[in-house]
Amino acid sequence: MKNDHHRKERDATLFHAISAYQRTTIANELACIFSRYFYSVNGSYKILISPSKMIEASVIASPILGILYYLLHAIVCLAHIWSYLIYQIQCLIISSGLLPKYQNLKLDRLQHLAVVIDSEEAKNKSKVHQLLLWLSDVGVKYVILYDIEGVMKKSNKAFQKSTATQSDTKCLDFDLNVPSIFDVFGMTVEVISYTDGKEAVAKAANYLFSKFSTNQEGTLDGLEPKFTEPDISSALKAVGHDGPEPDLLLVYGPARCHLGFPAWRMRYTEIVHMGRLSSMKFSAIVKVFYDFSKKHQNYGK
Amino acid sequence: MGPIPAHIAFIMDGNRRYAKTHASHQDSTDPGSGHRVGFKSLISNLQYCYEMGVKYVTVYAFSIDNFRRDPHEVQALMDLMKAKIDELLTEGSLLKKFDARINFWGNLELLAEPVRLAAKKAMEVTVHNKGPVLSVCVAYTSTDEIRHAIEASVREKRENVQIDVSDLERNMYTAGCVEPDIIIRTSGETRLSNFLLWQSDFTHLQMPNPLWPEFSLRHLVWAVLEYQKVHGYLKKWKGETEKNK
Numbered sequence: 434m435k436n437d438h439h440r441k442e443r444d445a446t447l448f449h450a451i452s453a454y455q456r457t458t459i460a461n462e463l464a465c466i467f468s469r470y471f472y473s474v475n476g477s478y479k480i481l482i483s484p485s486k487m488i489e490a491s492v493i494a495s496p497i498l499g500i501l502y503y504l505l506h507a508i509v510c511l512a513h514i515w516s517y518l519i520y521q522i523q524c525l526i527i528s529s530g531l532l533p534k535y536q537n538l539k540l541d542r543l544q545h546l547a548v549v550i551d552s553e554e555a556k557n558k559s560k561v562h563q564l565l566l567w568l569s570d571v572g573v574k575y576v577i578l579y580d581i582e583g584v585m586k587k588s589n590k591a592f593q594k595s596t597a598t599q600s601d602t603k604c605l606d607f608d609l610n611v612p613s614i615f616d617v618f619g620m621t622v623e624v625i626s627y628t629d630g631k632e633a634v635a636k637a638a639n640y641l642f643s644k645f646s647t648n649q650e651g652t653l654d655g656l657e658p659k660f661t662e663p664d665i666s667s668a669l670k671a672v673g674h675d676g677p678e679p680d681l682l683l684v685y686g687p688a689r690c691h692l693g694f695p696a697w698r699m700r701y702t703e704i705v706h707m708g709r710l711s712s713m714k715f716s717a718i719v720k721v722f723y724d725f726s727k728k729h730q731n732y733g734k
Numbered sequence: 735m736g737p738i739p740a741h742i743a744f745i746m747d748g749n750r751r752y753a754k755t756h757a758s759h760q761d762s763t764d765p766g767s768g769h770r771v772g773f774k775s776l777i778s779n780l781q782y783c784y785e786m787g788v789k790y791v792t793v794y795a796f797s798i799d800n801f802r803r804d805p806h807e808v809q810a811l812m813d814l815m816k817a818k819i820d821e822l823l824t825e826g827s828l829l830k831k832f833d834a835r836i837n838f839w840g841n842l843e844l845l846a847e848p849v850r851l852a853a854k855k856a857m858e859v860t861v862h863n864k865g866p867v868l869s870v871c872v873a874y875t876s877t878d879e880i881r882h883a884i885e886a887s888v889r890e891k892r893e894n895v896q897i898d899v900s901d902l903e904r905n906m907y908t909a910g911c912v913e914p915d916i917i918i919r920t921s922g923e924t925r926l927s928n929f930l931l932w933q934s935d936f937t938h939l940q941m942p943n944p945l946w947p948e949f950s951l952r953h954l955v956w957a958v959l960e961y962q963k964v965h966g967y968l969k970k971w972k973g974e975t976e977k978n979k
Binding site: 505506509581631632635637641642658662687688689690691692696697701703704730 | 800802803875876877878880884885887888889891896897898899901924926927928931932934936937938939940955956960962963964967968971974975
């Protein structure tokens, strides 16, 4: 049943791609014949079999389309492999020190850096430790570490014990619903998770309500609450969830997705996908910082 | 491998750069020329999306930050928007062909009256259409949307009941719409520029290099294939957070 559904989904992808190509390729006739036999998974675009084109192809066409579908995905895989090879060569060149432009990075535009790590990979504490060390080597001053489940928050105490010297350590209380901040390797590190995003905004909304109702004399009827964005920023600060907006956000995981990083802080953040944490490279970080230093933003203008 | 995405969002970036590199002599002083080409690209990409079975398409047409642009360009954009909204409601247009519904998300009070009225009229006329949905973000930023949702939640709050995330989401412009599966920003820029920040927790962010007027069917098919590769991973985390709510 599941395989059948999967096959239908697969056929639907290809059918739609092919029927859309009807206008742009010279294989119109072939596409028309194939397209008559397939229907989308939700059934709303059921295409009836054209009597004039009735062929036994319905049995043959489905496996052929299945092959085409996997072929398309194989092409995507090959393209990824190619990009990966180019990327590895670039990283090799950078780490060899042959290019002087990568030696002296100008980080004045990078005041705050965010790193989103897949929670499963974040359990690898030595990798996270290594990453922080590299970031400190490059000259980053403020890092926001995010993982959706709060794995890094939970192991924060272990970080402090294993990474900081006595003079560096700033011990904090361990509430999992607020950001956790400490200093290490000469950087300030803020550790946050999913609860510091949307739920923090809900807390800020409740705070604003209580401020609004205490400001009014008498009843609230007929009084319209009017808040500005700075009001909301202040409210977030009051509930313990303010924090700087990162200029750059690195994503370590299988997909380029921010996985719930606090929305309020991501307005103009450049987002870069670094691949998996397990295959992280120092030269990749250098490359990203170099590219970032060359970026120019209009901020909408 | 995964299905066709239900919701694709586009940040239509690169119109001005395209106009600079491809402009004829007459076009070079016209601030709206790139955007007109951009609109043509929007219509063709919409058509491809709807034929593929994508039910929701959202586009970032005009940000609140864009009001800071040169007034001639802003005026040209507003005029273009009004003309195109009217065109989309005529017979033979794409919306009619697919029985599509149109939404305008944003702080519409910031728009000039002719555009605002045209937008409201378009929403009223198509509200009962059963087909796919086009949502146009105009005078929109994500932080303004959150601000608006907080105001609305505070307005309707009752004593002793705390505002929670579902109250805020109910008051967002995007309420009732599924979260985007893919956000595509053309021209290779890697930021979201205050677009759907709240709704993009598990969205695949794609930043292809072609400028918006160059974005065509093969780029779209590639985008869907890329999404299908990571669909399982994103669905897993979406499910985990739903469970923990």
